[in-house]
Structure formats: structure tokens, C-alpha cells
Amino acid sequence: MAPLHQYLLLSLLLFGLGLAGVMTRRNGLITLMGIELMLNAANLNFIAFWRHGPNPDAVEGVLLAMFAIGVAAAEVAVGLALVIAIFRRFRTVNLDEVQELKG
Template sequence: MTPLNGYLLLAAFLFSIGLAGALTRRNAILVLAGIELMLNAANLNFIAFWRYGTHPEALTGTMFAIFSISIAAAEAAVGLGLILAVYRHFKTTDLDEIDSLKG
């Protein structure tokens, strides 16, 4: 197994853990944490492909990872703001109890 395959397998496993958490946790904040984990796994793929790819001097993978981290930061801020707004309305962050659109 080449080093690249090792990194890709690790990223795939982290992505699956994040997906499982996002689909099964009841706490909305931890669902968001699972989504962050999935974004991190994608970043690991970008960096590994950049390092073991054919043209590392073009910096494409690094740039992609930097922009992806910025998107993730913006998404975390908006997501946690949404969770606070939902909590103010429903008085809970349990996603199984937040089941009505009209409130």
C-alpha cells in the first residue's frame, strides 16, 4: 500500500465517522461537529493529493485546503447562530423534538 492510499483510507474513515455522527446524534451542536469532521477529511485528501501528485509546485491542493478551511469557519459561525435561534424558539437543541416548521 502506497502512502497516498494510507492517507486516503484514513480520510475515508474520518468522513464515515463524521457522517455517522451527523446522522445519528440528537444534539444539534454535535451534528455540526460531525459536518466539520467530514470537511476535515476532505482537506486531508486535498493535502495528500497535493503532496503525492505530479505538480506540487503549482500549490493547487494547498490553495484548495485554505479556501475550504475558510468556508468551514463561515459555515460553523452561521450554523451555531442558527442553533442559538432555534434554541430560543424551541428551548431545546434535541433534533428529534424539533419537528414542526410552524412552531
Template sequence: MIDILMDKILTIGLEHFLILSGTLFFIGLFAVLAKKNVIAVLMGIEIMFSAVNINLVAFNRYTAAGTALTGHVFAIFVIALAAAEVAVGLALIISIYRQRTSTDVQDYDWLKW
């Protein structure tokens, strides 16, 4: 029993990468939910993007190895989207900062009534 468990822990497979990427994703989600500064929230979103990319590449490596690299292509598209997202997100933050002089998410309450 303990031998099987040690073998599972020491031979790195798909499960290890999935648990790593899932944990990284939830750390990023924790930054999004628990931080006050809106730039910290954006940083959490970037961590979540890179965690998702690990997932795509790990599935491509372990379930479709040697056949196609669709997961890699998909990951490249996700990276391009992340770059576009951070540019627009920071532009919005700087534009709002000019009016509110604050980066606190609690102060971004125009739509609250």
C-alpha cells in the same frame, strides 16, 4: 507475498492518507446520522470538512508534487467556508433554541406534516 504486503503497509504512500481521510469522513458522517444533539451534528460536519482537506492535500502531495499547490489553495478556501458555516450554524441553533428550548433534532419539526 507477505513481504510485498508488509512493504505496502510500511512505506507510507497516497493510499494510506486516502484511507485515513475516508475513515475520518465516515466517522463524522456517523456523528451526523446517529446523534440527537444538534451541536454534536455540527461537530460531525466539522470532522467531515477536515477529512476532505486531508484528501485534497494528499492528492496534491503525491500526484502533483513540485508542480503546483492548487490543492493547498483549495483546502484554504474549504477552511474559510467551514468557519463561515459553523458561525451561521450556531447562530441558527441558538435562535431556534430560544423558541423551542431544546437542542434535540427530533424537536426541530416545523416542516413535518
């Protein structure tokens, strides 16, 4: 097991990559993938802090990560449904071409 700050650095890199993808890519699916990467980075922080904390026998860190994964699963289901709805309406998943909110 590596020191805590190395895990934090890895998680930061993952978060940065996800953020860069969300900010720069046009494809809505890639944007969703970037959000998933950022959520994974946050979960990695949960587990790293839990394991390196003063009380690694407590299960709260694992529980936090588990609930975060559950919320992320709900988020990705709704997000992908939105991508399908957007594609049906606009015939594209490129976010910069989807400019009107009116259905």
C-alpha cells in the same frame, strides 16, 4: 510521508465517523461537529493528493484546502447561530424535537 492510499483511508475513516455522528446523534451541536469532521476529511484529501501528485511545487492544492477552510468557517458561524436561534425558540438543541418550521 506515508503512501497516498493510507492518507485516503484515514480521511475515509474520518468522513465515515462524521457521517455516522450526523446520522445518529440527536444533539444539533454534535451534528455540526460531525459536519466539521467530514469537511476536515475532504481537506485531508486535498492536501494528500497535492503532495503525492506529479507537481508538488504547485500551490493550488494548498489554495483549495485554504478556501475550503474559509467556507467551513462561514458555515460553522451560521450553523451555530441557527443552534442558538433554535434553542431560544424551542428550549432544546435536540433535532428530533424541533419539528416545525413555522416561526
